[in-house]
Amino acid sequence: MKNLLNKKILFIICGGISAYKSLETIRLFKKNGADIKTILTTSAKKFVTPLSVTSLSQGKVYSDLFSVENETEMDHISLSRWADIIVIAPATANTISKLAQGTTDDLASTVVLASDKDIILAPAMNVRMWEHPTTKTNIKN
Numbered sequence: 001m002k003n004l005l006n007k008k009i010l011f012i013i014c015g016g017i018s019a020y021k022s023l024e025t026i027r028l029f030k031k032n033g034a035d036i037k038t039i040l041t042t043s044a045k046k047f048v049t050p051l052s053v054t055s056l057s058q059g060k061v062y063s064d065l066f067s068v069e070n071e072t073e074m075d076h077i078s079l080s081r082w083a084d085i086i087v088i089a090p091a092t093a094n095t096i097s098k099l100a101q102g103t104t105d106d107l108a109s110t111v112v113l114a115s116d117k118d119i120i121l122a123p124a125m126n127v128r129m130w131e132h133p134t135t136k137t138n139i140k141n
């Protein structure tokens with residue numbers, strides 16, 4: 001992994017089964033010098049806990065769009081401006097679809113839509129989720 005010394009990474013975890021792998025990714029980013037803040041979607045908290053994420057990242061974990069504490073300390077616009085890069089891993093079908101449509105009904109989608117930075121998406125879903133006619137793609141196994 002390239003030297004990430006002092007790189008500010010906003011790491012967004014969505015509610016997919018592979019969310020557990022995000023913990024290892026955060027650990028490696030951290031080991032390589034990155035400064036990490038994390039957003040967990042509501043669903044992500046079913047798969048990983050804010051406590052494990054904050055312990056590994058040694059940074060703050062955000063989740064609530066309508067948080068009085070965040071509005072005074074680091075609101076959604078400041079959070080999007082703070083980051084050098086945004087990494088969404090895993091990116092669920094739900095969140096990808098919201099970003100594509102401009103839906104901003106939670107902190108993760110609102111911050112991403114407000115961002116002027118590069119965004120890395122790591123889509124992760126069971127292959128069956130790609131088979132519905134509405135999500136047909138050219139992706140083959």
Ligand SMILES: Cc1cc2nc3c(=O)[nH]c(=O)nc-3n(C[C@H](O)[C@H](O)[C@H](O)COP(=O)(O)O)c2cc1C
Binds near residue numbers: 094095126129
């Ligand atoms: C056990 C389980 C595993 C899931 N895994 C995935 C997954 O890998 N990818 C995905 O797109 N959705 C997955 N889902 C569905 C998402 O959790 C659901 O669409 C949720 O609304 C996503 O919310 P978020 O995008 O705000 O995180 C899974 C759901 C369950 C119950």
